[in-house]
Amino acid sequence: MSKIEYKDLLDAGVHFGHLTRKWDPRMAPYIFMEKNGIH
Known part of the structure; x- marks a missing residue:
């Protein structure tokens, strides 16, 4: 299984x-960003 990166x-x-x-x-x-009206 490969390691998942952030x-x-x-x-x-x-x-x-x-x-x-x-x-x-x-x-x-805890909110990092918004895209198309979604956190």
């Missing part, structure tokens, strides 16, 4: 999940 996950977009208008402000320290 950059590979970012490139694949697996870290996106919730619409930007539906977020909890307490999660701000």
